[in-house]
Amino acid sequence: MDEIFGLIEQEKQRQLDTLELIPSENYVSPAVMKALGSELNNKYSEGYPRKRYYGGNQFVDQLEEMAIEKAKKIFGAEHVNVQPYSGSPANAAVFFALLDIGAKFMGMELSQGGHLTHGSPVSFSGKFFTAVSYGVDRETEMLDYDAIRKLAVKEKPKMIISGFTAYPRKIDFEEFHKIAQEVDAISFADISHIAGLVAGGVHPSPFPFMDVVSTTTHKTLRGPRGAMILCKEGFAKAIDKAVFPLLQGGPHDHAIAAKAIAFEEALQPEFKEYQKQIVRNAKALADALMNNGFRLVSGGTDNHLMLIDLTKNNTTGKEAETLLDRAGITVNKNTIPYDTRKPLDPSGIRLGTPIVTTRGMKEQEMRQIAELIKNVIIDKKDPEKVRENVNGLCADFSAFAW
Numbered sequence: 001m002d003e004i005f006g007l008i009e010q011e012k013q014r015q016l017d018t019l020e021l022i023p024s025e026n027y028v029s030p031a032v033m034k035a036l037g038s039e040l041n042n043k044y045s046e047g048y049p050r051k052r053y054y055g056g057n058q059f060v061d062q063l064e065e066m067a068i069e070k071a072k073k074i075f076g077a078e079h080v081n082v083q084p085y086s087g088s089p090a091n092a093a094v095f096f097a098l099l100d101i102g103a104k105f106m107g108m109e110l111s112q113g114g115h116l117t118h119g120s121p122v123s124f125s126g127k128f129f130t131a132v133s134y135g136v137d138r139e140t141e142m143l144d145y146d147a148i149r150k151l152a153v154k155e156k157p158k159m160i161i162s163g164f165t166a167y168p169r170k171i172d173f174e175e176f177h178k179i180a181q182e183v184d185a186i187s188f189a190d191i192s193h194i195a196g197l198v199a200g201g202v203h204p205s206p207f208p209f210m211d212v213v214s215t216t217t218h219k220t221l222r223g224p225r226g227a228m229i230l231c232k233e234g235f236a237k238a239i240d241k242a243v244f245p246l247l248q249g250g251p252h253d254h255a256i257a258a259k260a261i262a263f264e265e266a267l268q269p270e271f272k273e274y275q276k277q278i279v280r281n282a283k284a285l286a287d288a289l290m291n292n293g294f295r296l297v298s299g300g301t302d303n304h305l306m307l308i309d310l311t312k313n314n315t316t317g318k319e320a321e322t323l324l325d326r327a328g329i330t331v332n333k334n335t336i337p338y339d340t341r342k343p344l345d346p347s348g349i350r351l352g353t354p355i356v357t358t359r360g361m362k363e364q365e366m367r368q369i370a371e372l373i374k375n376v377i378i379d380k381k382d383p384e385k386v387r388e389n390v391n392g393l394c395a396d397f398s399a400f401a402w
């Protein structure tokens, strides 16, 4: 057991000592951690509040209802299911609830910023359904709504997915919904990456337009590992049945309680300020990187993330990820739109500001981080030397600025 706790301790120290720039990660509050490590882990509650297949759920029922009410309040949704174990199972529930096997749907191409569950042939979405992919414009590297509309009119999909994992710009959900309406398709937004930004009012909301919305709860929303599905009342029954009993068994009550806590935190005024700072920090980091000689996909960012195209820096995403890791800066290699390289060694890296903002860093620190990244990739300084500066910067900001 000591060995296991020893490794957990080392991971905790790693999170303290290094700059985590992976845009899908965050550091949760001690309150969220406490709920996750609670006795709720011990309970079984198959079913939904007040309709369970097990006894002893009087407190679990109240907790799940609280999580649902808070989520509705944050997003203004008609119906919420807080039971999905994570983002991919939540998306599977949406597909199996609303589409016949084999039905055609549209989603963003994986290599251009879509998620595996939006139609990749290695995912259930591409295996059991017929995916038609759209991409970004070759010149602007941004969404081209006219091109998406034309494709939708030609292909007549039953569902259109918006919401991405590596798209640095704002998404016009109203426009996506209009396109879906024009071709009689269900509009589905997966806001996993930007749920916190939407909750904080710094990204346009998919509500009240979208028919169905899914999101993870552990990214910018800064809650426990997990997900939820929000939808219009007309889809509620089908969604609930797809989550349980079609795809899942007993809900993870400890995670649901932790979601309720994260939602409560998201309703506080400080959360809005946090989300604003995430976006300000991303802009500052993007500007500083461009001033330091890097090319960013689409020329910048409107949200919490950005993609560096390393082509002109004579390096690859894989090399850059490894070098930066040695310097204590954690990023992930990522394809860029129309990448000519392979996904395991693509041309780009993806960076985001949710964690450094949670730690209390501001624009000034973003400029320092851009300088450190330049030191490693452009100036080719010894990563171990750069690491000393990284550790110094981290020491000034406790991992949890709560």
Ligand SMILES: *Cc1c(COP(=O)(O)O)cnc(C)c1O
Binding pocket: 024, 086, 087, 088, 089, 091, 115, 117, 163, 164, 165, 190, 191, 192, 193, 216, 226
């Ligand atoms: C992260 C993400 C998911 C998947 O979430 P998991 O919890 O990793 O299964 C789904 N869709 C999008 C857009 C995401 O960014």
